[in-house]
Amino acid sequence: MYIMIVGGGKVGYYLAKELVEDGHEVLVIEKEAAKCRKIADELGDIVVRGDGCEGITLETAGTGRADLFIAVTGDDEDNLVACQVAKNKFNVRRTVALINNPKNEAIFKKLGIDTAVSSTALILANIEQELPSHPLIPLLTIKGSGLEVVEAKVPAYSAMVGKHIGEVLLPQQCLITVIIDEEGVPRIPTSDTLVRAGDEVVAVCRRETEDALRAVLTTPAKETE
Amino acid sequence: MKLVIMGCGRVGAELAALLDREGQEVTILDIDPDAFGQLPPDFKGNCVVGNGIDQDVLRRIGLAEADAFVAASPGDNRNVMASQIAKHIFGVPRVVCRIFDPIRQELYHSLGLETISPTREVARLLKEALEREPVETPRGEG
Numbered sequence: 001m002y003i004m005i006v007g008g009g010k011v012g013y014y015l016a017k018e019l020v021e022d023g024h025e026v027l028v029i030e031k032e033a034a035k036c037r038k039i040a041d042e043l044g045d046i047v048v049r050g051d052g053c054e055g056i057t058l059e060t061a062g063t064g065r066a067d068l069f070i071a072v073t074g075d076d077e078d079n080l081v082a083c084q085v086a087k088n089k090f091n092v093r094r095t096v097a098l099i100n101n102p103k104n105e106a107i108f109k110k111l112g113i114d115t116a117v118s119s120t121a122l123i124l125a126n127i128e129q130e131l132p133s134h135p136l137i138p139l140l141t142i143k144g145s146g147l148e149v150v151e152a153k154v155p156a157y158s159a160m161v162g163k164h165i166g167e168v169l170l171p172q173q174c175l176i177t178v179i180i181d182e183e184g185v186p187r188i189p190t191s192d193t194l195v196r197a198g199d200e201v202v203a204v205c206r207r208e209t210e211d212a213l214r215a216v217l218t219t220p221a222k223e224t225e
Numbered sequence: 226m227k228l229v230i231m232g233c234g235r236v237g238a239e240l241a242a243l244l245d246r247e248g249q250e251v252t253i254l255d256i257d258p259d260a261f262g263q264l265p266p267d268f269k270g271n272c273v274v275g276n277g278i279d280q281d282v283l284r285r286i287g288l289a290e291a292d293a294f295v296a297a298s299p300g301d302n303r304n305v306m307a308s309q310i311a312k313h314i315f316g317v318p319r320v321v322c323r324i325f326d327p328i329r330q331e332l333y334h335s336l337g338l339e340t341i342s343p344t345r346e347v348a349r350l351l352k353e354a355l356e357r358e359p360v361e362t363p364r365g366e367g
Contacts, residue, residue, distance in 0.1 A: 053302055055328040077278055077306040081329070084305075089332055103280055111309050 001025065004066045004092075006052030006082045007073035008035040011098060015072060016043055027061055053081045055089060063090040072098040080104075083113045136214050139202070149177075149204055152217050156197035159221040166191030171212035174205040229254065229291045229317075231277035231307050232298030236323070236343075238263035240295065245270050252286050255298075277307040280314060293319040301326050308338055 001024050005012050008030030019026045020043055029052040030036050039047040050057035052071065063069065069086040071079035076099050083095035096115040097108055102124070108116035139149045154160055160168055165176060179193060180186045180200040187193060195201075205213050226249045230237050233255035241253045242265050251270030254277050255261065261272040275282035277298065288294065294311035296304035301324045308322035321339045324330040330342035 053329065054326065055332070075302070077300065077302040080306050080309075081302040084336075085329070085332060088336060101279060104278075107280065107310055107314060110313055 001067040002027075002062075002065055003068045003070065004029065004061065004063060004086070006069075006071040006079070007098075008032075008039050008047060009072070009074060011072040013039060013043075015070065016046060020044075020046065029057060029061060053078060053085060055085060058085060058090060063092060066090070066092050068092075068094050068096070070096045070098075074100070076100055076104050080108060080111065080113065083108075084111065087112055136210060136217075142204075146206055146208075147204055148207055148210065149202065150210065150213070151200060151202050152214070154195055154197060154199045154201060154217060157220045158197070158217055159219050160195045160217060161197045161221065163195055164191060165189045165193045165195065168195065168216065170216060171205065171209040174203060174209050174213050176201055176203045178202040226250065226292045227287075227290060228252070228293045228295070229286065229288055229311075230295045230297060231255075231304070232296065233257075233260035233263055233272070234297065234299060235263065237295075237297040240297065241270060242268060252291075254282070254286065278303055278310065280310060283307075283310060283315060288315045288317060291315075291317050293317065293321070296320075296322045301329055305329070305333055305338070308333075312338070 003019055003024050003026050005016055005026065005028045008028045012028055012030070016026050016028050016039065026046050028039055028047045029050055030039065030047060031049070031051055033049060036047045036049045048061050052058065063086055066086070069083060069092040071082040073079055079097040079099065083097045086092040087095050094114050096117065097113045099105060099108060099116050099118045100120065102118040102121040105116045105118055105121065137151045139151050141148050170176065176189055178186050179189050181196065182198045201217070203213060228244055228249055228251050230241050230251065230253045233241070233253050237253060241251050245251045245268050252273060253270060254273050254275055256274065256276055258274045264272070273286050277283065288311060294308065294317045296308045298304055304322050304324060308320050311317040312320045321341065322333065324333060324340050324342055325344050327342045327345045330340045330345065334340045
């Protein structure tokens with residue numbers, strides 16, 4: 001495959017390195033001379049100095065025959081324009097853009113970028129389990145039903161801790177289906193199953209009741225009593 | 226008319242002042258708070274410090290209710306992105322985008338954006354000036 005990368009910073013450099021090792025034909029376009037030199041010294045003659053948003057640079061670089069075009073500069077607007085020029089002027093089939101603001105993901109899709117990758121969103125997805133403000137992890141959506149399967153850890157401060165499932169007032173159309181204790185042992189709960197701190201709860205709920213379920217799981221004990 | 230201008234440089238500030246004097250409702254946006262110093266002291270519009278390619282900022286200033294959006298920041302790509310967000314995400318009826326690079330200007334024009342390339346326009350004006358009969362220049366300015 002002929003893969004073009006716009007932006008020879010850290011992401012562009014390592015991306016190019018991996019793709020070259022995988023046997024692909026790679027070309028990096030980078031504005032700064034120092035970055036170009038580093039790539040040329042370490043990875044060989046695979047770098048062109050220039051602005052990856054400019055038609056002339058892209059034309060000389062043979063963008064017309066690229067199978068894949070990846071824009072990984074530090075600025076979302078530059079990545080957007082580079083991909084749009086590649087797609088609309090050179091008919092590149094697949095464009096990938098790095099985005100910093102995760103909210104740009106939907107915008108980029110709407111503006112014709114095939115894939116928008118947000119490092120912020122990726123990191124958030126990996127730490128969501130640890131964040132008290134993001135206690136519900138969507139596991140799957142049951143297609144067409146409006147139902148979701150979600151997972152959450154019961155925090156130690158939760159009012160649920162020490163109660164039986166039967167005593168917990170769940171939102172309507174919401175069911176706790178599995179409880180996995182801290183040792184990793186799953187149980188299908190009955191009304192007298194005891195909830196303990198650190199239990200993983202798997203529940204089926206409606207999308208509309210998600211917030212109510214989140215509230216039940218995370219309301220501190222003293223606030224309710 | 227409710228208008229939003231991104232970029233309070235010479236052009237953005239001049240345009241904002243003109244529209245404000247006409248009695249239009251103008252909001253001008255810039256990432257640099259010092260940029261608003263370019264506006265005349267009697268400017269009555271809103272000055273907002275913020276990033277014009279951040280949809281949260283654009284929502285906060287009420288872009289969805291605006292009649293027109295002008296992108297006049299110094300960055301072509303920033304102008305292109307902001308204009309596309311205004312047009313395709315917020316549905317602003319009139320969007321005008323400044324793009325210095327004539328090649329990019331042509332591309333985005335063909336993609337349906339209303340664009341102006343100062344590079345091309347000024348070159349044209351200069352050429353026209355050269356081709357005209359010379360006008361008498363007032364003494365001392367030659």
